[in-house]
Amino acid sequence: MNKGKYLLLGFLATQLLSVSAQPERRSERLKTSVDETTFRKHVSxxxxxxxxxxxxxxxxxxxxxxxxxxxxxxxxLKPANGNSYFQDVPLVDATVKAKGGNFVVKGKKGRTVVRDYDDDIIWTAHKDKKINIKNAEFVFVGFGINAPEYGWNDYDGIDVKDKVVVALVNDPGYYDQSLFDGKQMTYYGRWIYKFEEASRQGAAGVLVVHDDRPATYGWNVVQASWWEHNLELVNDNDNRDLVLFKGWITKAKASELFEKAGYSYDELLKRAQRKDFKSFSLQSKADISFVNNVSVGISHNVAAILxxxxxxxxxxxxxxxxxxxxxxxxxxxxxxxxxxxxxxxxxxxxxxxxxxxxxxxxxxxxxxxxxxxxxxxxxxxxxxxxxxxxxxxxxxxxxxxxxxxxxxxxxxxxxxxxxxxxxxxxxxxxxxxxxxxxxxxxxxxxxxxxxxxxxxxxxxxxxxxxxxxxxxxxxxxxxxxxxxxxxxxxxxxxxxxxxxxxxxxxxxxxxxxxxxxxxxxxxxxxxxxxxx
Ligand SMILES: [Zn+2]
Missing domain, CATH: 3.40.630.10 (Zn peptidases)
Structure with a gap:
């Protein structure tokens, strides 16, 4: 069947009547369609x-x-951006140099040594070559969520400005079906949201606690995805309004950090699921400084109009x-x-x-x-x-x-x-x-x-x-x-x-x-x- 007839059939069928074509006829039509050749050419x-x-x-x-x-x-087709088919997309490409993610957290009950790659993966969207955070206080913010439509605000009543927030991955619905959308994770459960919210709250840094099951992937995926070359958009404030660093910490290392602050992981996980949960300082501090291997480049969207x-x-x-x-x-x-x-x-x-x-x-x-x-x-x-x-x-x-x-x-x-x-x-x-x-x-x-x-x-x-x-x-x-x-x-x-x-x-x-x-x-x- 030629293309013109195919299209005509398509329109008549879609707009006037519903035909229940025989599968044989349909697959014959698909086979002879030019689409497949076009599709295969481009993809190859x-x-x-x-x-x-x-x-x-x-x-x-x-x-x-x-x-x-x-x-x-x-x-x-006409170019969609004036006389150009391209739209500039400025990107920051940042990598915390190997070993840059090492730091020591001093808690009430002792020190937690956090090692880059094995225990944490951090990076920055800032353009600065050096990030230097002195004596930053760690705050446990539960799931790190501010969601008015669910009547939930982990940041209520706490000032996290210039502090490092530690947040659990996923949302409370993962643990308690009556909360949020139950097992179906909301956007608030995504790490990317937690990074955004921490920036809005003025935090210096944010660590999301990685746990295989609620994250749905292993620590190896975190290592493979974010240890090197993190691309970031450049926003209207040149990213100066964003956290100085963001990233992940393993559940094992976070547990140690909590214990040295006098809490167990399980206890904090339980508390974070309560509607009356209040974020609090872990009374633990760390210096975090690293070299940012950064370059800025222009990538492109491609756009055309009919x-x-x-x-x-x-x-x-x-x-x-x-x-x-x-x-x-x-x-x-x-x-x-x-x-x-x-x-x-x-x-x-x-x-x-x-x-x-x-x-x-x-x-x-x-x-x-x-x-x-x-x-x-x-x-x-x-x-x-x-x-x-x-x-x-x-x-x-x-x-x-x-x-x-x-x-x-x-x-x-x-x-x-x-x-x-x-x-x-x-x-x-x-x-x-x-x-x-x-x-x-x-x-x-x-x-x-x-x-x-x-x-x-x-x-x-x-x-x-x-x-x-x-x-x-x-x-x-x-x-x-x-x-x-x-x-x-x-x-x-x-x-x-x-x-x-x-x-x-x-x-x-x-x-x-x-x-x-x-x-x-x-x-x-x-x-x-x-x-x-
Ligand atoms: Zn894809």
Whole structure:
């Protein structure tokens, strides 16, 4: 079937009727679609060794963003930033030099020797070459949470200015289901939130106590993620308003520190779960000084616009981060972290969708913004920068569709959608037009990719995934164990039948959102709402 007919069928089906196509016919249609060739071409290029794992601020960044911008240009899309496809994203790249994280905490009952790497991992977002903190007092702040909507403020009644706060990982709901959202971790449970809050409270430093289970990963992940090269955004205050250092301390070392202050870890964990918990000084002090191996560089988001017609001042946004970990510690002799699934596949997805829009011959009513962001792996930095400096107004941004790790993925008979806003119905229509079962779920979309940056500022996002009902029994998506490893590589034997389904689905969703009179709105019970 040719492309024109496919598209026409797609539109008629999505807008007029719900057809339950036979799976055979559907897979035939998918096989003959041009999408698969386009998708595979982009992912094989971006995930090749020539792109060096696409680490921000390396020569491979230039190669990567040039490739994406080149594709946008070839498709006839307009630069989204004046006459440029690029948006500058200033980043600090900071590493506390080896052994810099050693310090000794003097408590009532003795000294705790904290050793860099084994016991703690700390770093700074400041640009200063030297960080010097004298005689800083340690304060136990429970979970380190100030959450008015849950009636919870661990910082109530205590001044932590110039002090070092020690906070437990996760949120109280992890231990007591009646608190917060129970086992489903809220953003307040994330270490990144605890760092932000400690800065807002004026603390000198913050240590999050690492515990495998509530953190959901081991100390080795902390070591691998933050000991070297910590990328940070540069904020409007040049980061001077942030804590002087932040990081992690092991549960074992924190327990020792608590004991030397006269408390047991278990006792403090229990106390921190009580609604009437009050933070308090551990009456323990330390000098913390280290050399900051720092450089400042400019990374880039890549953005292009397909202008709409009568509603062209409003935007539907497709996002996917382009960055990955670059060249690092070899595993089985391979040092290039290609990030084929994470996230060459997502970038290829938005390039494939951009091609579908560009070749349509019909313009959508609203404009479409294609946005490939940097430094997602360093915790959503490119998308955070974008929402602080949006290229199109956030209140005119109708909805965001984000892609992270879209392939390989086998075809399924079902689609799962986090149904938190009125785009819900478009996903249902599109899924049913593919003859697939629509499964709305109420659970949160999580914090681990760029949609969250948009959620935080109230822009509705759409996060769908293929369900578990496989068209081909035994078909496989991403191999186990390749996540964030050099083995996340592209291969021609990738099963992308589900990826292609998802491209068709979300292209259709974006098309519908771009053409309907009404905007997308959060449901009243959603955890996020438009900013007034
Ligand atoms: Zn990713």
């Amino acid at each position: 290029v971006l995930a090749s060794d020539e792109y060096g794992g696409r680490k921000p601020l390396t020569p491979y960044e230039q190669k990567t963003i040039d490739y994406i911008a080149g594709e946008f240009r070839n498709l006839g 202008p709409g017609t009568d509603l062209k001042d409003e935007y539907v946004v497709y996002t996917a981060h382009w960055d990955h970990f670059g060249i690092g510690k070899p595993v089985n002799g391979d040092s290039i972290y290609n990030g084929a699934s994470d996230n060459a596949s997502g970038v290829s997805t938005i390039l494939t969708i951009a091609k579908k829009f560009a070749e349509l011959g019909v313009k959508p009513r609203r404009s479409i913004l294609f946005l490939s962001v940097t430094a997602e792996e360093a915790v959503l930095l490119g998308s955070q920068h974008y929402v602080m400096h949006p290229l199109v107004p956030l209140d005119k941004t109708v909805a965001v569709l984000n892609y992270d790790g879209t392939g390989p993925s086998p075809a399924t008979y079902d689609v799962v959608n986090h149904a938190q806003n009125t785009a819900d119905k478009y996903v249902r229509i599109a899924a049913e037009s593919q003859g697939r079962k629509y499964i709305p779920v109420k659970s949160n979309t999580g914090y681990r990719s760029d949609h969250f940056s948009f959620n935080r500022v109230g822009v509705p996002t759409i996060v769908t995934r293929n369900g578990g009902s496989l068209v081909k029994e035994g078909a496989r998506g991403r191999k186990p164990g390749v996540y964030h490893q050099p083995s996340d590589e592209y291969s021609d034997d990738w099963d992308v039948s589900g990826t292609i389904q998802n491209i068709g689905l979300t292209f259709s969703v974006g098309w519908q959102i771009a053409n309907m009179d009404e905007k997308v709105e959060w449901y009243p019970d959603a955890p996020y709402q438009r900013k007034k």
